[in-house]
Amino acid sequence: MDNIIQFFYNDNQTIQFSIFIAVFIACWVIEFVLSENKFETKNKHALNNFLFSLLGAVVQILIGLFFFKLIIFENSEGIGLLSFFNIKSSIGQLIFSLIFLDFTYWVYHFLMHKIPFLWRFHAVHHSDAYLDVSTALREHPLETFIRMSHYILAVAFLGPYIWIISLHQFIQIVSKLIIHGDFRLSQKVDRILSYLLLTPNMHQVHHHYIRPYTDSNYGDLFSIWDRIFRTFYTLPKNELIFGLDQFPEDIEKPDSWLKLLKRPFNSKNYKKVYK
Template identity: 35%
Template sequence: MEAIYNYFETIPSSHRSLLLVSGITLFWLLEGAVPLFRFDYKKWKHAIPNFFFTLTTIVINFGLAFLLLWSADWVKANDFGVINWLPEMPLWLYVLLGVLLLDFFGAYLAHFVEHKVKPLWMVHLVHHTDHKVDTTTANRHHPIESVIRFTFTLFGVFVVGTPIAIVMLYQAMSLLFTQFTHANIKLPKTVDKAISYVLISPDMHKIHHHYRLPYTDSNYGNIFSVWDRLFGTYMYMEREKLVYGVDVFPDEAKNTNISQLLKQPFQPYEKPTLSADSEV
């Protein structure tokens, strides 16, 4: 564990870029070998807007990275944050708690709030209006959302008290998990279900991408499934019933157009209320 900790404490930017590219490549290939759905689409064409938003996310995170580094150094120097106030513990437990709690603030809480606060939901819509969810959907986030997610992660660093090694490890795990859970891959149902008791599985997350409530407002987690189970936001449905997208934004042509997606948060929209016919 000490070797892993030391590696992520000084991980080069080139290694982080390699992780991004390697993850997309791996899951892209797996999607061709064991697809969950056989989409009738040109994969590269579908990926263009998603790669565009991946690039904007990289630029924003790179531009704000100094804040993350400063915050992580400050909490370490001042012995600040939850994991630093606990009794001394083994390094593996210190790292596990740090990643677990960052997953709550940077992923679960951010995601939950985006679904509950209308202006933030309008921004988050860009991610949900992909009609062909695959591994490229993972980083399909409007630039404004990239800033929102970064802010929640920064807040988490202060509250949790994570040094930069744990922050970098968390971000690497978060990246790989979001690529994995969005990937259009078909695991055996028993395997997927078993994974979901501890970690977010592909089927578990894709329920969140179902086009109608109440499923859209469920399964917010990114790495660990404990938060959805603890806060009662876990839901299950059969994978065969999944329909991707958002029911009030059904125009797939607009939802694959970069300029339209950039304007999407500013469109008039009323989130539908939950009703009996919302069930599948």
């Protein structure tokens, strides 16, 4: 445990980034072996998604600088829910933080779907008609800003040790890559794992083009919130169609990165479903 704390306390970003790249490549190779999609289609699609991650990285770095200063300040002053409840042990803080932050993510994701203005930005992630590990990178930069702002508020309210934030973000990003992978777990493994954790099978249902499936499985790491709030859905592989019924043209002819960046700013694009 001490080694883990030390590793994340020092925020070893180079090693974390290397693990992120390794997981990305591992998923890519598995997909390449299993996928029916041609190599060129997969590459072109990934490039479009990769461009989103460049803008997202700028937003994350800028917000991150302020964010870590805020947490250091909170830790030194003993501010936050964990201090209020006098939870000081590493393991106690870790369990409480993972559960709390996972729940706030569920609420955030639910609101991104239910508030029409926010949906416009989140729909860019859902507009991908071909789901693979690169879809994890596909996030409108304004959504990155909204997501990070929500995360800062949740963390500021909680006030955990700084290494917990570093660990949580690391788990979050690795999990995000895996759940977007173009592969499925066997029904049996999925059924067992999905009692507690979010699985690729679950997230694929979230990317099904039509409601109520699009509005299901909002979880981040744990599946418990979807089970509690009855938004847990399953669908067999042969019934899955990725994308959105609002944008059927995305399936035939996907928009370029630039067009997708502009799409949320034209409300007319979304009137087909949301009035």
